[in-house]
Amino acid sequence: MKKYGPILKDGFTLILVSTIFVVAVNAGFKSLKKNGDADPLVTAISQENLDAAREEIGGADASVRANRADERGRTPLMWAAYANFSDSKQTGEADAKRISFVDMLLERGADVHAADKDGWTALSWAAWSGLKQVSEKLLSRGASLAVVDARGNTPLMIAVLRGNVEIVRLFIQQGADTASVRKDGKSVKAILEAARKATPSLEPTFVEIQGLLKL
Amino acid sequence: MIAAVKNYFSDFRDLKTASKEFWLVCAINFFDSLAYFSMITVLTLYLTSNVGFSDVDSGAWVGIFTLYITAFMFAVGSIGDAIGIKRSFYLAGVILIISRLGLGVSPLFLRGQALDYAVMGFIILMSLGSAFMIPMVTTGVRRFTTKENRSTGFNMYYLIMNVGAIFAGFAVTDGFRNWLGEIRGNMAILDFGFVMAALSLGCAYLINEKNIADDERVDEESTNKRPLQIFLEVWKESAFRKLILFLLLTIGVRLVFTHQFLVMPKYYTRVLFSDFDLGFANSINPAIIVVGLILLIPVIKKFSTFKLIVVGMTVSALSLLFMAVPIEWILALPGIHNLNQAYMFAIFAQITVFAFGELIFSPRFTEYISVVAPKEKVASYMSLSALPMFIAKPINGFVSGLLIAGFSYEGIRAKIDTGNVAYQDSPEFMWLIYFALAALSPIAVIAMKRVLTSEESVTEKSPAAEPAGETV
Numbered sequence: 001m002k003k004y005g006p007i008l009k010d011g012f013t014l015i016l017v018s019t020i021f022v023v024a025v026n027a028g029f030k031s032l033k034k035n036g037d038a039d040p041l042v043t044a045i046s047q048e049n050l051d052a053a054r055e056e057i058g059g060a061d062a063s064v065r066a067n068r069a070d071e072r073g074r075t076p077l078m079w080a081a082y083a084n085f086s087d088s089k090q091t092g093e094a095d096a097k098r099i100s101f102v103d104m105l106l107e108r109g110a111d112v113h114a115a116d117k118d119g120w121t122a123l124s125w126a127a128w129s130g131l132k133q134v135s136e137k138l139l140s141r142g143a144s145l146a147v148v149d150a151r152g153n154t155p156l157m158i159a160v161l162r163g164n165v166e167i168v169r170l171f172i173q174q175g176a177d178t179a180s181v182r183k184d185g186k187s188v189k190a191i192l193e194a195a196r197k198a199t200p201s202l203e204p205t206f207v208e209i210q211g212l213l214k215l
Numbered sequence: 216m217i218a219a220v221k222n223y224f225s226d227f228r229d230l231k232t233a234s235k236e237f238w239l240v241c242a243i244n245f246f247d248s249l250a251y252f253s254m255i256t257v258l259t260l261y262l263t264s265n266v267g268f269s270d271v272d273s274g275a276w277v278g279i280f281t282l283y284i285t286a287f288m289f290a291v292g293s294i295g296d297a298i299g300i301k302r303s304f305y306l307a308g309v310i311l312i313i314s315r316l317g318l319g320v321s322p323l324f325l326r327g328q329a330l331d332y333a334v335m336g337f338i339i340l341m342s343l344g345s346a347f348m349i350p351m352v353t354t355g356v357r358r359f360t361t362k363e364n365r366s367t368g369f370n371m372y373y374l375i376m377n378v379g380a381i382f383a384g385f386a387v388t389d390g391f392r393n394w395l396g397e398i399r400g401n402m403a404i405l406d407f408g409f410v411m412a413a414l415s416l417g418c419a420y421l422i423n424e425k426n427i428a429d430d431e432r433v434d435e436e437s438t439n440k441r442p443l444q445i446f447l448e449v450w451k452e453s454a455f456r457k458l459i460l461f462l463l464l465t466i467g468v469r470l471v472f473t474h475q476f477l478v479m480p481k482y483y484t485r486v487l488f489s490d491f492d493l494g495f496a497n498s499i500n501p502a503i504i505v506v507g508l509i510l511l512i513p514v515i516k517k518f519s520t521f522k523l524i525v526v527g528m529t530v531s532a533l534s535l536l537f538m539a540v541p542i543e544w545i546l547a548l549p550g551i552h553n554l555n556q557a558y559m560f561a562i563f564a565q566i567t568v569f570a571f572g573e574l575i576f577s578p579r580f581t582e583y584i585s586v587v588a589p590k591e592k593v594a595s596y597m598s599l600s601a602l603p604m605f606i607a608k609p610i611n612g613f614v615s616g617l618l619i620a621g622f623s624y625e626g627i628r629a630k631i632d633t634g635n636v637a638y639q640d641s642p643e644f645m646w647l648i649y650f651a652l653a654a655l656s657p658i659a660v661i662a663m664k665r666v667l668t669s670e671e672s673v674t675e676k677s678p679a680a681e682p683a684g685e686t687v
Binding site: 010011014015017018021022025026037038040043046047048052072074082083084085086087090118120125128129149150151153157158161162184197198199200 | 263264265266267268269272275279282283286287289290291294326327396398484485487488489490491552553554606609610613624625626628629630632633634635
């Protein structure tokens with residue numbers, strides 16, 4: 001034990017110094033953390049854990065909880081309408097799973113018209129993400145296709161620039177305005193042409209979108 | 216070039232006479248590298264996606280993890296000497312088995328604060344395991360090689376570590392994430408680490424620690440001294456204070472290496488896509504290091520240490536410019552048509568150029584320390600050279616979390632696509648901040664050259680089998 005005593009003393013000193021240092025650094029940075037904690041409901045949605053999401057949203061103040069926005073103004077419904085996969089198969093799987101979360105949130109009073117700080121609604125996020133079933137559900141609950149973000153993008157424009165042909169088809173069927181123009185003067189047609197030029201590999205998709213838009 | 220490759224590998228013939236124990240230590244090194252590099256690549260993603268930590272807290276906890284590794288490493292050298300290499304490996308293996316398994320399965324059984332505290336506990340425990348494992352592997356290499364083949368033994372050690380890092384990226388990290396998806400993939404990577412720790416334990420069981428290659432003591436004068444004792448002794452020396460100043464000045468650029476694990480995983484998956492092969496991207500650095508060790512090191516050894524440090528740091532700092540310039544500039548390059556291509560170009564250009572810079576300056580650090588330290592105190596100076604990084608790592612963890620939360624948040628790509636993100640709010644601006652920090656290093660070293668080199672002439676001196684590349 002005599003042999004280990006000084007070593008343990010040194011080890012304890014180092015751990016103590018490290019811990020004091022970490023606590024001090026944390027305190028120093030605390031003022032810089034704005035709304036720092038992650039929302040467990042959003043975590044449950046990202047993990048596609050419906051039970052955890054139900055438990056988190058609770059019963060009494062469910063509506064308030066379902067509409068609690070983060071520092072960028074994004075609500076849980078917007079998070080449920082967001083996915084970012086390069087692969088259409090994974091996007092389709094996410095769409096099929098997320099629909100249960102969207103249903104649950106809407107049942108508990110999530111506002112389908114809520115917009116984040118850039119003016120994006122849940123429908124804008126679903127349009128970008130390529131989540132068709134989620135988009136259908138949001139539209140069936142009154143989500144607006146006429147909403148524009150800070151730059152003047154409509155959900156239709158967002159779906160066009162991403163080449164999400166099924167979403168474009170859905171929006172056209174639901175009466176989206178194909179003549180709208182962005183704040184920088186770009187029309188839906190101009191957005192389509194730019195996207196086409198940027199991604200020649202998606203040419204067949206853009207040809208189909210062009211047909212749907214009747215341009 | 217062929218001659219360089221032949222020359223490099225012909226040295227390994229020296230290891231024909233190496234004992235079974237040396238190769239068992241090499242096996243432990245390989246298993247631990249696979250586990251460590253795959254785990255550290257996804258740790259920040261795991262903390263956010265699986266545990267529910269915010270970006271700030273995830274960055275902070277990765278920083279805390281690396282801080283505790285450094286802190287524990289100061290102490291475990293003495294413990295290792297006291298209890299022996301085999302028991303130290305057992306201790307490291309058992310701690311890593313418990314902590315990695317704990318991290319791998321906790322999100323399945325726990326939620327809320329219980330999960331948060333369990334994960335924090337397992338992270339600190341894992342840092343203790345890594346702090347035992349890393350120095351014990353180098354001690355093992357030293358102990359189970361002779362004076363004649365020790366240098367080649369260390370070359371083999373660094374080769375295996377880097378090869379482990381390469382496989383950890385594209386095979387382990389991408390393999391599990393592509394197979395099981397992000398959430399289950401992250402947990403499987405930690406469980407894989409548990410299996411690797413168990414294999415290491417099996418190798419340790421087979422080691423005969425009495426089979427020491429040389430009878431003479433290979434360690435230098437500080438072996439029997441405790442770290443705090445060493446620190447109190449050398450702090451009074453002006454050469455040591457100059458060394459600390461030098462190391463502090465170079466922190467900015469050396470921290471870029473830690474971005475590979477702190478910042479890059481979230482940056483990749485947010486500016487590109489969630490299913491991006493981040494392991495492959497992180498494999499590029501060790502792959503370049505392996506090739507560079509063979510081809511470049513013999514050539515650049517001819518130049519002065521100080522110049523190489525400055526040139527290497529400048530190249531590494533400049534590499535960040537690829538990701539710091541407005542993305543429209545990259546889009547204007549011929550052959551680049553869309554944002555995905557632009558970001559991929561910026562990322563791979565940065566990784567490649569940084570690795571070349573690192574290859575030039577990283578091995579020179581130990582060389583520099585061995586040159587400026589009084590002859591009889593090289594080991595003391597070496598053991599304390601981690602001190603500035605010890606202070607910088609947790610700060611870097613917090614800063615990286617804040618910058619990620621501010622400039623590379625989840626969903627930012629959607630806003631970039633639609634023109635909603637100005638340069639000053641973009642991930643490029645985050646890299647500009649990092650570039651400014653990194654660029655300070657070579658500028659400061661040049662400005663302070665007179666102070667840093669006033670007493671000692673920094674000339675060429677062959678390093679004792681020094682690694683190119685760092686662990687976090």
